[in-house]
Amino acid sequence: MASLRIYTRNFPHRTIVLATSDYALLFKSESRSTRRRNGDTVPRCQVDLVPVSSIQFEDYQIHGKGFGTLGLIHLDEDVFVSVITGSSKAATVRPGESVFRIDKVEFFCLSHSRYEDRLYHEVDSSIPVEVTETEVDYDLRETPIDVPFLALKKLLSDGSFYYSLDFNLTDRLQDRSDKSATFDIESLDEDMLWNAHLINPLLIFRAYLAPAEKNHLDSSRMLTCVIRGFCGTLTIPSSVPIISRGHTRLPSSLTIISRQSSRRAGTRFNSRGIDDDGHVANFVETETVLWIAPHLTFSYVQLRGSVPIFWEQATGFIPGQQKIEITRPVEASQHAFHKHFKNLELKYGAIHVINLLSELRPGEVELSRRFRELIKGDRISQETALGALSDHSLLQLTEFDFHAETRGPTGYGASSQIKPEIFHSLQGFAYFQEEESDLGIPDQNQKLLGNTIILQQEGAFRTNCLDCLDRTNLVQTIISAMALDAFLHQQGSSIGDNLQLRHSTLWADNGDALSKIYAGTGALKSSFTRRGKMSIAGALADVRKTAARIYVNNFSDKARQQTIDILLGRLTGQIPVLLFDPVNDRVATELAQLSSNYSSTTSIQIWAGTFNLNGRHPGPNIDLRPWLLSGFNRHDDGPQIFAVGFQEIVTLSPQQIMSTDPTTRKVWEQNVQSCINSEASSRKLPKYVLLRSGQLVGAALMVFVRGDSLKYIKNVEGNVKKTGLSGMAGNKGGCAIRFDYSNTRICFVTAHLAAGFANYDERNKDYDTILRGLRFLKNRSIEDHDTIVWLGDFNYRIGLANQLVRESAIQGDYQKLYDNDQLNLQMLAGRAFHFYTEGPITFPPTYKYDIGSDHYDTSEKARIPAWCDRVLWKGSNLRQLHYSSANLRFSDHRPVWAIFTCMISVVDEKQKAHLQHTLYRKYRHSTRAVVASEPEKADANTGKLYHPGIFSRTQESAIGAAYDKWWLNHGKSARSQVIPPSNNHIWNIQRIPNPFSWDDNDWAQVSPSTEIENGALNPPLPPRMNLSGYQRHRSSYDSNREHIDATIEVPGKPYQDNPKSQKSSKTAFWMMDSNHKSPPLPASTTKTLAREESPGPYNPRPHDIADRSVTHTKHDILGEAINDRLTWEPLHPKQ
Structure with missing residues (x-):
């Protein structure tokens, strides 16, 4: 099983590294304060794939091993990386196809290390100590911290999530049999993918990598795709005969894989019925796989899901008395009903519905009646579209009142009476069979083997009761055994007691797992499913589970539902994590401008x-x-x-x-x-x-x-x-x-x-x-x-x-x-x-x-x-x-x-997606070429992902101000520059101090005919717009003039009237603050006055100005001295 190492670094900026032996994923995100300062509402993350050799791990702290990342998620204004830190093998479908159960998940914050200080992430002792020089702080804080990811961590670590590094776990065996043997992460079934909201940013990052980098990322197996449901395998020893021919000494295996859909996922009373897109609650695809060593594979798929109409059910404390309410009439439900079965027919073929609802309980009776009406309406609409009057063979219905049929002395054993009613469809649907065959001998040491599809499954049973748990699981166990027996009968054998026992055990475990996901407890009737008979202990266990369900449904399910919605990104206002992508930013801007092309x-x-x-x-x-x-x-x-x-x-x-x-x-x-x-x-x-x-x-x-x-x-x-x-x-x-x-x-x-x-x-x-x-x-x-x-x-x-x-x-x-x-x-x-x-x-x-x-x-x-x-x-x-x-x-x-x-x-989503894809292809190379022309990847000593100067404001803001002053190294100058309208303009020095006044002009035009006589500059002054206000502050000005040193240099070339003159004069003016006091001088500033002047009325004389000069050391905004001797010559009023 592939593993990776987890590193974090806080300075100069927060960085998380997931490293394999060859390559590493580096994550950065802008801090919360930086995002607020820049006005960004969507959190952004910076990701890069780099060779491990380019990172100096001396500055990093190790947090142990991991087995893949689930992706990125935004919680409480921070971005977190979710990493699988504990897993165990749950199933082996065939040799080389292993499935792992997630046992532990950790979340690492990209903004700070506050949660790590409380030992929410444990250090793996198997990692050598010399790998890192940073000591782990084991001190616990006394003040409790509200950890936003604890509910998600508990959900993902409850043992119901599974992943595989060898094959696409979201597809059934029949669907992936005709695809490439190489695991392609792009071919995932999003209906069954549970971490789509988290992994999607990384899949987008992967999609635009160069082919070589994409291969490196895929081979590292760092990106993990997860399903929810059940996976289990029981080994069949070679001593147990399964089929008469081809007996070997290798053991065989029986596997059950249940994949719960993420589209309308939720808890028992919070997720019922169907939505407008045709997705139903508690929809599960269950696949039974029998691998017979060394070359034969059997697979059979069944479906379960809530009654596909719009209905709800309130919680209650009396079992069976929770009120059922149908929320839409037939006419308003038909379109969603049709979508649901149309999607099933396109994916699985013909559908045979088995309805196990009661004919005596009022709520279930109404559901069954509405179900029949919708099936009838769907048949009529399709027959009209086809122009045929024959029965619609792709959709059949069998109603089997489970409670009424099993009320007799035989109990749940009477459920086998459903076999004759579905036998014809089971024979017509068949099953999937694949055989590994020898395609030749390319050399003397190796055989070339290939898979030959013998038979394909052409339809599926869709079973439902009220919750699609207990009754459904028992009937599906019977159907699975019937299909397995049909396959073995075709091979000249039959299902034996040993195989039947393993089959029943797996289906009982499957029922318990699915029931815990949906209802919070194990399945009822599991004792009968497991042993073929109902015992007193099993009946008492069902009573205990019923009481536990009442408690969970009334007090825990609401919080569980919210956690599920957060994981799936379905909460209103929940913001996905976006990657820094200049191409996507440009496309989004232009797409908004072209909204008339796809919206109306x-x-x-x-x-x-x-x-x-x-x-x-x-x-x-x-x-x-x-x-x-x-x-x-x-x-x-x-x-x-x-x-x-x-x-x-x-x-x-x-x-x-x-x-x-x-x-x-x-x-x-x-x-x-x-x-x-x-x-x-x-x-x-x-x-x-x-x-x-x-x-x-x-x-x-x-x-x-x-x-x-x-x-x-x-x-x-x-x-x-x-x-x-x-x-x-x-x-x-x-x-x-x-x-x-x-x-x-x-x-x-x-x-x-x-x-x-x-x-x-x-x-x-x-x-x-x-x-x-x-x-x-x-x-x-x-x-x-x-x-x-x-x-x-x-x-x-x-x-x-x-x-x-x-x-x-x-x-x-x-x-x-x-x-x-x-x-x-x-x-x-x-x-x-x-x-x-x-x-x-x-x-x-x-x-x-x-x-x-x-x-x-x-x-x-x-x-x-x-x-x-x-x-x-x-x-x-x-x-x-x-x-x-x-x-x-x-x-x-x-x-x-x-x-x-x-x-x-009205937005045409297909047209919008097409236009977005077209724009991305258009700007992809040109925009990335501009980025690539700058110094790209950072040097190995710092481990920085990108040069700070190659990104726009949003990319620069990814480095939080708490850890790094981005303007010190490669940033642009932070000095403000005041540019006049033209070169022959200067500041109006007689403008009143009020900056909000509109009565004065900010600039004064200098005539080109101005001459410098006797070393004094005599430019024409602008008219005095409000001289009275200026006169009132002359005494204050004179008393503080010796302390004034703050200046603003007028941009542009200095005016020089005499080209032969060896002295260039620079135009300047005095600046005062709002109180007409001089601003404080930098500590390193030195000032020399040519001569002292006594206080008095402001009436400068030419010979006074000619001899006055100020020498100081000029400072920029960061306090870095720039040696420059300037001569300032104040203007005197025109006489």
Whole structure:
């Protein structure tokens, strides 16, 4: 197993070296302070591949051995290098194809060594002491340090990550059989790659290396690609007969490799169902490999994954009672469902779905029903596209109620009843078989061997239950044994007890490993899988695992999910590490300028409305058309999006506020959808589809999208936030739905805030709680969107007397009411809805009416009318077209609605990638040629990667100021130079001292006819723009003139009127600070005055000036003396 050594150095700048015997990777990164000073928000890293002989390791501290790097990651404003420091062999697929399990991972910071001082990285005692002269500081600090990588370190070291240095572990054996035998890191399957976010910067670095350097990097095996899942091998002794022919004395091996997809990875209740790209949760490809010595290989692949529809499940403390919610209808799910199975068919061939869900549990019944509908819809759409009426043979479904079938006396043994139902497909799919054959004898000492593919697998079984763990693993064990037996039967043999035992053991270990990844504990029913029967101890173990799952799912999974998202780079705002690449910087700049070539904008309409129903149940007499159909007019096709918010859809009783009943919400969904679709049908427009809905007790939000817009929408999510009873009750709070429309992020929020006339502070707090506390997946907040619309009953009141409000409302004096509106005043004070906008209110207050009439509250309470129901928005791409209310009288509120025009950004990602690649090829050689023309690689004594002068500002800033003063060695001069407009200009010495004044000129023009007479310079002076201010400070000037020495030399050639003159005169002037005091002189400065002058009015005479000279040693900004004798001759005013 290849290994490398890890070195670090702190001075003159922080450097990390990963060295093999021949070559080394060197890493540098700009410090946090330097990045802030330069205004960089994206951390950059400098990487180079150099020969080991070019590095002097005396200045480095060794940190032990490593077995490869996982890549670079940005954590807590620092850049870290992740290195595998412990691993063990987990499997040997075939001779020369080993798989290693990661046991330990370390993170080394590129900015400082703070974490190393606490012994987070241990020194390997096997490294000779004489390799380094730097002692390790074993002193522990008393102050604890918040280490940002501990959660990642724990995750990567949990034994579920694997890598191989011999072959591409992300591909199944059949896919890599027709590829080159050489391990090519560029051929990785990104779906199964788990460190893509970390390794991607180094893969980009590798891609642009010269071929020779690329070969050196590949042969060093420093770049490591990792999968997550399970790998295990059991050796079959040669004494155990497997097939009758070709018996040898060499042992054979049985291996199982499970690769979990990283696309929708997560924990049990945080990752369910499918996403808009067709990726499902807990998708695992499991491969059974049997290598029979010395030349025969068998491989069989199965799939598992969550039910491919949009659904969620909340955590709970009662097993089997966690509520399942389907979040999208069939029409809005079909496109993602089709993508999923299309991708499977392209990669694996025909797909046979085995659904193990129960037909008795309500949640699972609904999932199965929706699954069947989507499969039927997918068949119809494909048959229509093919113009055929035959059955779609590439997708089949077998439903097998596992719990019902195994409820009898035989228990889990009854699961074998599934064999007849899948036997036909198993025979048709076949398996992969490869044989090593002799291709000839090139010489007398060596045979030329090659691999011959005998058979290929033409399809795969996709098995699912609810979690795709326990039931799925048991059924997949049966299918794997059936395929293995079919292969051995073809070889004239059968699966024996010894092979069957090893097969069952590996599958039980596989189930436990996958269950720990997804649910936090080992798999249930593993006792039966391992031994073929269920014991009392196995049943008790299942009870213990169930209790452990409840604890993990409720208290640990949220943190585990966030760590997984960090590893995969999926958190909102997470910044990837960028390498210093002048070509890429140039391409990025030009790509932004050419954005019109790959991006465009389109306009859509959004209708947003809110209605407090006052607990009114929907009925046949309720007509929502005056409210909902306001979005349609004669001149357009209607809105593409309807966002409908309801409040108090149920009566907010003490029993109701602690739980949510979706029954009433679903009835209102049907009413709204029926109303808008009836209008769409009359206009011959596509029907509207319920994209998603959400509910928090009485508050509900529904988003309907026109059918022709569904293809542009993805990443639909929803969440709620309670604010009632300090977050315990749902009578008050918010419900939000977000999605991406092309490349524009849109979020709708409906809220019901605290009631009460004087409780505006509580309403402000409720708003802030919802804004900060409501989070979507990947830690995305409400503010992380381009377009945000709040709609709901915000309960802000009008701060005027009741009678005055009622009279003003009747008279239509809405401006007076709005000037005293609490929400308006709170927004003006910056206490709520910061930077949000509300359109002009041209409708009467919407609360509180007598039900069934247009009269405001006539009860004993006689509440003051108010605009409780509002629509607010934020987004530079939004423009409000209408804002009004509707006259629906069955509630004590009036519904409010608004119509917006939203500009949608559409980016053609394929065109953008093509243009980016074209520009990179265009500038690659020219830009790198400029860089190469400078002194490139550093000398071996310093170990520096690059000459500091060959990079732009961003490259120079990689060397932190805390370790190195970059301007001392090869940097440019730091002296400021003031350049006049032309050579015949000098500073205006009579300009007033105020630097912000615009009344004076900075420069004065010198006439070419000026002559030097009697050794005195008499140039014409500019007019005195503000002489009074200058005169007021003459006494101060005279009292301090002997101490003035700071000067500024006027650039350009000195004016010399007489070419025969042996003396060149230089024009200079005195400079004072803001207090008209002389600046402090450098310590080495010497000054000689020609003569002393007594204090008095400023009236220099020609003979005084002629004899005056100042001699000093000139200093640059760094204090380095430059010997130069200058003669300064101050100008005197023109007489």
